Amino acid sequence: MNLDSKIPAGPLAEKWDRHKFSCKLVNPSNKRKYDVIIVGTGLAGASAAASLAELGYNVKTFCFQDSPRRAHSIAAQGGINAAKNYRNDGDSVYRLFYDTVKGGDYRAREANVHRLAQVSVNIIDQCVAQGVPFAREYGGLLDNRSFGGAQVSRTFYAKGQTGQQLLLGAYSALNRMVGEGKVQSYTRHEMLELVMVDGQARGIIARDMVTGEIQRHSAHAVVLATGGYGNVFYLSTYARGSNSTAIWRSHKKGAYFGNPCFTQIHPTCIPVSGDHQSKLTLMSESLRNDGRIWVPKQKGDTRKPADIPEDDRDYYLERRYPSFGNLVPRDIASRAAKDMCDKGYGVGKTGLAVYLDFSDAIRRMGEKTVESKYGNLFDMYKQITGDNPYQTPMMIYPAVHYTMGGLWVDYNLMTTIPGLYATGEANFSDHGANRLGASALMQGLADGYFVLPYTIGDYLADIERKPIANDSPEFMEAEKVVKERLSKLLSIKGNKTVHQFHRELGLIMWNHCGMGRNEVGLKEGIEKIRGLRDEFWKNLLVPGSDLELNQNLEKAGRVADFLELGELMMVDALHRNESCGGHFREEYQTPENEALRDDENFAYVAAWEYKGDGQPHQLHKENLVFENVKLTQRSYK
Amino acid sequence: MSGNMNLTLKVWRQKNVKESGRFETYTAKNISPDMSFLEMLDEVNEDLIKGGKDPIAFDHDCREGICGMCSMYINGRAHGPVKGVTACQLHMRSFVDGDTITIEPWRAAAFPVLRDLVVDRTSFERIQQAGGYVSVNTGSAPDANAIPVPKDNADEAFNSAACIGCGACVAACVNSSAMLFLSAKVSQYALLPQGRVEAKRRVANMLKAHDDAGFGACTNTEACEAECPKGISVTNIGRLNREFAAASISGE
Ligand SMILES: Cc1cc2nc3c(=O)[nH]c(=O)nc-3n(C[C@H](O)[C@H](O)[C@H](O)COP(=O)(O)OP(=O)(O)OC[C@H]3O[C@@H](n4cnc5c(N)ncnc54)[C@H](O)[C@@H]3O)c2cc1C
Ligand code: SF4
Ligand code: FES
Numbered sequence: 064m065n066l067d068s069k070i071p072a073g074p075l076a077e078k079w080d081r082h083k084f085s086c087k088l089v090n091p092s093n094k095r096k097y098d099v100i101i102v103g104t105g106l107a108g109a110s111a112a113a114s115l116a117e118l119g120y121n122v123k124t125f126c127f128q129d130s131p132r133r134a135h136s137i138a139a140q141g142g143i144n145a146a147k148n149y150r151n152d153g154d155s156v157y158r159l160f161y162d163t164v165k166g167g168d169y170r171a172r173e174a175n176v177h178r179l180a181q182v183s184v185n186i187i188d189q190c191v192a193q194g195v196p197f198a199r200e201y202g203g204l205l206d207n208r209s210f211g212g213a214q215v216s217r218t219f220y221a222k223g224q225t226g227q228q229l230l231l232g233a234y235s236a237l238n239r240m241v242g243e244g245k246v247q248s249y250t251r252h253e254m255l256e257l258v259m260v261d262g263q264a265r266g267i268i269a270r271d272m273v274t275g276e277i278q279r280h281s282a283h284a285v286v287l288a289t290g291g292y293g294n295v296f297y298l299s300t301y302a303r304g305s306n307s308t309a310i311w312r313s314h315k316k317g318a319y320f321g322n323p324c325f326t327q328i329h330p331t332c333i334p335v336s337g338d339h340q341s342k343l344t345l346m347s348e349s350l351r352n353d354g355r356i357w358v359p360k361q362k363g364d365t366r367k368p369a370d371i372p373e374d375d376r377d378y379y380l381e382r383r384y385p386s387f388g389n390l391v392p393r394d395i396a397s398r399a400a401k402d403m404c405d406k407g408y409g410v411g412k413t414g415l416a417v418y419l420d421f422s423d424a425i426r427r428m429g430e431k432t433v434e435s436k437y438g439n440l441f442d443m444y445k446q447i448t449g450d451n452p453y454q455t456p457m458m459i460y461p462a463v464h465y466t467m468g469g470l471w472v473d474y475n476l477m478t479t480i481p482g483l484y485a486t487g488e489a490n491f492s493d494h495g496a497n498r499l500g501a502s503a504l505m506q507g508l509a510d511g512y513f514v515l516p517y518t519i520g521d522y523l524a525d526i527e528r529k530p531i532a533n534d535s536p537e538f539m540e541a542e543k544v545v546k547e548r549l550s551k552l553l554s555i556k557g558n559k560t561v562h563q564f565h566r567e568l569g570l571i572m573w574n575h576c577g578m579g580r581n582e583v584g585l586k587e588g589i590e591k592i593r594g595l596r597d598e599f600w601k602n603l604l605v606p607g608s609d610l611e612l613n614q615n616l617e618k619a620g621r622v623a624d625f626l627e628l629g630e631l632m633m634v635d636a637l638h639r640n641e642s643c644g645g646h647f648r649e650e651y652q653t654p655e656n657e658a659l660r661d662d663e664n665f666a667y668v669a670a671w672e673y674k675g676d677g678q679p680h681q682l683h684k685e686n687l688v689f690e691n692v693k694l695t696q697r698s699y700k
Numbered sequence: 701m702s703g704n705m706n707l708t709l710k711v712w713r714q715k716n717v718k719e720s721g722r723f724e725t726y727t728a729k730n731i732s733p734d735m736s737f738l739e740m741l742d743e744v745n746e747d748l749i750k751g752g753k754d755p756i757a758f759d760h761d762c763r764e765g766i767c768g769m770c771s772m773y774i775n776g777r778a779h780g781p782v783k784g785v786t787a788c789q790l791h792m793r794s795f796v797d798g799d800t801i802t803i804e805p806w807r808a809a810a811f812p813v814l815r816d817l818v819v820d821r822t823s824f825e826r827i828q829q830a831g832g833y834v835s836v837n838t839g840s841a842p843d844a845n846a847i848p849v850p851k852d853n854a855d856e857a858f859n860s861a862a863c864i865g866c867g868a869c870v871a872a873c874v875n876s877s878a879m880l881f882l883s884a885k886v887s888q889y890a891l892l893p894q895g896r897v898e899a900k901r902r903v904a905n906m907l908k909a910h911d912d913a914g915f916g917a918c919t920n921t922e923a924c925e926a927e928c929p930k931g932i933s934v935t936n937i938g939r940l941n942r943e944f945a946a947a948s949i950s951g952e
């Protein structure tokens with residue numbers, strides 16, 4: 064199949080408006096005859112569900128939590144970008160576009176990124192109108208902060224709980240539509256299979272996670288807004304339930320997977336403390352506005368941080384990147400921290416940590432101001448570590464945080480399966496090889512509020528309006544497959560729990576496909592994953608039955624999918640013989656240890672096609688054409 | 701494993717919504733003080749599974765105190781002994797070696813137990829669907845800075861909006877009232893110009909949904925505020941009452 068990105072013709076700044084005009088429209092009275100399934104109720108899913116229902120479509124939403132409001136978007140802390148230029152500091156749609164393409168190390172589609180920057184301004188308007196309580200200044204107008212990779216202040220925020228407030232806004236819009244009967248909300252339901260009829264996405268198979276009932280849901284289009292797959296690493300900043308099942312099952316039905324190896328490792332997380340640990344906690348990037356990162360100049364310096372004088376400290380980001388300092392993009396900050404620790408300058412019990420110090424900020428602005436900006440983050444840090452960051456520097460280390468990869472989509476956000484869309488973190492997205500802070504929330508809401516409502520109509524307008532039967536042979540077959548897989552997982556009755564397998568997988572991924580990758584390690588990693596996968600299907604122990612609330616069974620299905628996806632991530636990392644953004648191949652670096660891109664050979668999106676169990680994936684390339692931005696070695700010096 | 705605390709757990713076990721439940725006793729061995737409470741339960745569950753028994757079902761997701769999914773009564777207190785934190789943020793350093801810990805689900809008629817510590821909170825959904833929103837369609841919003849909002853109001857609205865919908869307030873209340881939860885939502889909108897337009901309708905509809913869902917009336921015991929992990933204040937309930945009184949007097 065030929066990859067057609069469907070990027071509209073015309074000058075960059077006019078593409079989206081022209082495209083909107085050329086999209087076919089569905090007559091208002093016909094919209095209610097179309098059913099749309101939206102899997103996922105985070106920012107991307109809830110915003111789409113509310114907007115499509117307002118337009119008149121019949122919407123069903125699905126989420127595995129007990130409420131749409133608990134989607135993982137709720138945990139986003141720092142903020143959301145928008146090119147409002149309220150600060151008059153030189154921001155513009157074009158600058159946000161430019162920063163995002165550059166920040167992504169030139170591996171994103173120009174047209175998508177420009178559209179994202181354009182609609183960013185509408186997002187803030189929409190959220191304020193919904194009653195989202197953003198931070199404000201004394202004059203009553205909206206406040207901003209700065210995030211990494213930008214020299215302007217364009218991040219809107221609500222203390223350290225921006226994701227919560229934005230999601231509650233989208234959730235409120237969704238609730239209004241549920242109340243009006245236009246959305247049916249299925250909570251504690253997990254999508255376990257995509258159903259295709261005549262080569263088009265026509266529904267899903269879902270499991271009621273309380274009763275275990277397997278259900279067939281049909282629709283004219285299916286939207287996957289199921290979030291990222293970083294939990295393949297076991298330890299991450301994701302919620303425990305975040306998973307790849309919906310996108311992976313759809314991938315196996317024909318949706319290509321874009322850039323699976325592009326993973327974001329976030330520089331400021333609370334370091335690992337022991338092997339009991341079930342997740343890692345992020346300390347928002349916004350902390351880098353006022354916190355300064357350093358390590359002792361002397362290896363193995365055991366003095367308390369407060370006793371180490373200025374002259375004996377190495378503020379290595381400020382030293383290496385004087386113009387961006389502590390606000391370099393995430394991939395660079397993470398790698399620098401790893402670099403310092405690998406060289407023996409790390410601090411803390413394990414030596415795998417660096418300091419994030421607020422003493423200057425407290426001296427400059429006073430403890431009260433620091434508290435008003437970051438209070439909840441400081442409290443969270445104290446709760447977890449037992450240390451008080453008002454008195455002693457935080458200790459931080461990088462952790463898995465976001466996946467730039469995901470299902471390949473065209474400009475309309477449609478996957479390679481007609482009628483199947485992917486939005487938010489679930490698609491391969493607009494962030495190239497590295498996402499800038501505060502841009503995921505922007506993208507999720509852009510997709511859901513302002514892009515999908517236009518582009519989905521263009522597809523539906525050509526589809527017959529009669530309801531889709533949910534008892535066709537295709538649905539019955541998909542249901543059977545799901546039931547068989549569940550029975551298989553339960554019937555192995557081996558000796559190892561699903562948590563044990565997940566933990567082992569995570570370790571393999573972190574060691575072989577983490578912050579630094581190389582050919583030998585990746586090849587070894589692939590072998591190890593295959594071995595673990597074989598063992599999984601022979602030695603897994605899942606208690607209970609499928610006709611009850613069974614959290615281990617849920618998890619077993621997810622880990623089974625991670626065990627396949629993990630291998631594809633390594634295959635992708637192995638084929639990309641260059642370093643770019645979060646993908647750092649140790650063989651390809653500049654003399655200053657920065658990522659060394661190969662634009663000649665790798666300026667493309669790798670879109671992988673599933674060819675059957677045990678068969679190698681087939682690579683398709685979407686060449687990236689840069690008409691507006693000049694490709695250069697990224698410099699933040 | 702990593703630690704040296706040994707604990708006795710008394711845990712509510714209930715197969716499903718229909719069957720009745722009972723307490724079972726377990727031991728949690730080699731627990732580290734750095735573990736979170738849920739990580740301690742993870743360890744106990746691993747042992748149960750390997751011993752051929754059913755693990756303890758409990759709700760959780762973010763494990764950082766923001767999603768509102770975790771929900772358990774620990775030693776007679778919603779989310780356990782430490783003020784201002786959820787069960788997932790509670791750490792074992794708050795307990796000592798040899799302790800006996802009693803763990804139960806939220807108890808309220810409007811929150812039926814689905815299994816072990818997992819309860820059904822869809823009654824909260826119905827309250828929100830009855831009016832917890834501003835009626836603004838996508839695309840119809842004016843510029844975000846068109847309407848200035850005094851910083852104090854915005855901050856106060858934020859404080860109310862910080863509710864995570866966990867249900868601890870209901871579980872802590874002798875009347876199983878959800879008034880703290882409800883009033884936090886009503887307050888957020890009442891404090892913002894965007895929410896004022898529909899204020900009367902909202903408070904009446906949401907209160908009706910609250911009562912219909914089987915939550916009890918508020919008798920001002922303030923147990924809710926004491927147990928709320930997000931510091932939601934009972935002044936919100938006062939504001940709700942004023943809003944309701946105003947709505948009743950003027951009608952619509
Ligand atoms: C700790 C943290 C802080 C962050 N801070 C920021 C920030 O400050 N700024 C920023 O821009 N970004 C931030 N991010 C990233 C951002 O939060 C996420 O990328 C974004 O919220 C993802 O939104 P989403 O709607 O795509 O998916 P999610 O919010 O992850 O939602 C996924 C949805 O899919 C559902 N689902 C998944 N699988 C299934 C299935 N099989 N069946 C049924 N339902 C399913 C879930 O129930 C859920 O409703 C942060 C991320 C983390 C982890
Ligand atoms: S008011 Fe507090 S206790 Fe009640 S649901 Fe909200 S956060 Fe939980
Ligand atoms: S698990 Fe999310 S608040 Fe406890």
